[in-house]
Amino acid sequence: xxxxxxxxxxxxxxxxxxxxxxxxxxxxxxxxxxxxxxxxxxxxxxxxxxxxxxxxxxxxxxxxxxxxxxxxxxxxxxxxxxxxxxxxxxxxxxxxxxxxxxxxxxxxxxxxxxxxxxxxxxxxxxxxxxxxxxxxxxxxxxxxxxxxxxxxxxxxxxxxxxxxxxxxxxxxxxxxxxxxxxxxxxxxxxxxxxxxxxxxxxxxxxxxxxxxxxxxxxxxxxxxxxxxxxxxxxxxxxxxxxxxxxxxxxxxxxxxxxxxxxxx
DNA sequence: ATGCATGTTACATG
DNA sequence: ACATGTAACATGCA
Numbered sequence: 001x002x003x004x005x006x007x008x009x010x011x012x013x014x015x016x017x018x019x020x021x022x023x024x025x026x027x028x029x030x031x032x033x034x035x036x037x038x039x040x041x042x043x044x045x046x047x048x049x050x051x052x053x054x055x056x057x058x059x060x061x062x063x064x065x066x067x068x069x070x071x072x073x074x075x076x077x078x079x080x081x082x083x084x085x086x087x088x089x090x091x092x093x094x095x096x097x098x099x100x101x102x103x104x105x106x107x108x109x110x111x112x113x114x115x116x117x118x119x120x121x122x123x124x125x126x127x128x129x130x131x132x133x134x135x136x137x138x139x140x141x142x143x144x145x146x147x148x149x150x151x152x153x154x155x156x157x158x159x160x161x162x163x164x165x166x167x168x169x170x171x172x173x174x175x176x177x178x179x180x181x182x183x184x185x186x187x188x189x190x191x192x193x194x195x196x197x198x199x200x201x202x203x204x205x206x207x208x209x210x211x212x213x214x215x216x217x218x219x220x221x222x223x224x225x226x227x228x229x230x231x232x233x234x235x236x237x238x239x240x241x242x243x244x245x246x247x248x249x250x251x252x253x254x255x256x257x258x259x260x261x262x263x264x
Numbered sequence: 265a266t267g268c269a270t271g272t273t274a275c276a277t278g
Numbered sequence: 279a280c281a282t283g284t285a286a287c288a289t290g291c292a
């Protein structure tokens with residue numbers, strides 16, 4: 001489920017482990033999540049090390065450790081982070097587990113679309129500083145938005161919103177929510193929108209991102225009950241505004257949920 | 265059994 | 279070169 005706010009939530013689950021020495025490393029290096037690293041090397045670097053702090057950006061997480069080590073984690077479609085009690089048994093899809101005094105810092109991912117990376121650097125790795133502004137950043141303002149929004153101006157808005165180089169952190173449900181809240185159909189490209197609609201789209205991007213962070217990032221509580229969010233998961237549910245059944249359609253390779261009567 | 269899933273990317277096509 | 283579309287990845291669930 002991880003998009004912007006869920007990623008922030010999962011990332012913070014490792015916070016109790018900050019500053020704790022890593023006593024033991026368990027990883028299954030065969031798993032797909034380790035395709036970008038040399039597992040034995042990473043394991044070696046993690047042992048006796050400690051997490052100092054963590055950062056998130058869109059759907060990415062970055063953990064700073066001692067000895068110039070930075071651990072990058074992307075949760076993919078089904079990844080999550082958690083801490084298991086010290087005496088707990090590890091589970092089937094716990095692909096990376098770091099034992100500390102407070103328990104096991106675990107990366108769990110059934111489908112293994114997630115990815116573990118590692119970097120060596122004295123300071124924040126270069127690539128991290130070059131990432132685009134997140135929609136929750138105050139630097140992500142209308143001027144910034146207007147500038148990149150014209151690129152690929154014929155692609156459906158649904159695809160544009162899911163483009164991580166422009167809207168880092170926005171995924172399938174957030175894109176549907178933004179379009180529903182701005183009352184614009186997902187198929188339409190930015191090029192055909194009126195200025196008023198462009199502004200509305202921008203406002204919805206900011207609102208959905210901010211409210212999602214406020215609700216989900218700290219304790220994984222639900223988004224507002226008025227949101228499309230609660231109706232978009234199974235076929236046959238109704239639009240919260242019109243009460244009419246929602247449309248489901250594949251756009252840009254993803255199942256898209258939208259309301260014909262509500263969105264224009 | 266069949267189809268689908270909150271993501272990314274390598275490859276193919278235009 | 280670029281823009282867009284599709285298949286593939288691995289597993290669980292309805």
